Amino acid sequence: MSFTYDTQVALATAAALVNTARDDVDVLGTMDGLDAFLEEQRFTGSRTRAESELQAVRALRRELEVLWFAAEDDVVERVNAILRRTSALPQLVRHDEWDWHLHATTPEAPLADRMATEAAMALADVVRGHELDRLGACAAPDCDGVVLDLSRNRSKRFCDTGNCANRTHVKAYRARRAGTA
Template sequence: MVFAHDTERSLVDAAKLINTAESEVDQLNTLADLDEFVKANEYSGSRSHTMGELRAVRHLRPRLRAVWTAEEDEAVRLVNNILRNGRALPQLVQHDGWDYHLHATTPDAPLDIRMAVDAAMALVDVIREKELVRLRVCAAEDCNAVLVDLSRNRSKRFCDTGNCANRTHVAAYRARKATA
């Protein structure tokens, strides 16, 4: 394991959130889309189920994406800003079958704030461990999705949103065959 289980989970969830904006059709267009995303990624706490909540979550995506592509000092500034705006107060909690892990907001904080602060807390660990290289953009030429490389040897290059690795490898194979 590279990071604590809650850190890994928050990083993967943040990447999934960012990637909802990376396909041809935005995957968070409706409240039902948001409901499905929240349920699939097991976000806890209160919800307003309003268009304002949906807009706030959608607005979070580019803020998190900026950290994925930032140099260390800029990443620190962005993460600190998220933590400050969320009035983060880290606490150990246990809920929904999860063992003790960190939450830095109250369960009744707005969904976008909880999502942002959870991601920021995970990004704190990434920055402290000097592992920003694990936050990447997919290596496929036609993909802008982000990924978290949790492999032991830091070798993950392609996202999980489609068949990017397979498409790239097939294209390279065909190019080699064409020149042979």
């Protein structure tokens, strides 16, 4: 299945958001951390920069992590709840360097609502395409990050939070070398 570009970006942003709390490090521990995350993800729209906004995004992170590993019926129920809660009203928009894509909230909606709605709309596409198996956990034994596999052959096993793939491959290589020495 091939997802539209905005769906891929929303899914990648959702995975990146879930992965902001890994290995006892919370990237969203401060407002500066949230600012950096939003800039890295190129997230637009209004901001209050209030502590409540930061807490709402952190709560969304937990909500999306639960969604990432939920069964299909539970994903559907939770996605629908997000869309109802945020009063989603999908509309085609074009702005900045983006061509036509869907927004389901206004740019003035609360940040966490905009982020939740984009993730929910993307997850709705995942469910409709029967592609929930593209959401998974990092294969590195020392990582609890999530993985979004958009590869054609469904071969992505490691998260994008650091160097899990490289670290795992080096460890395996060294173990093989130690066995032959």
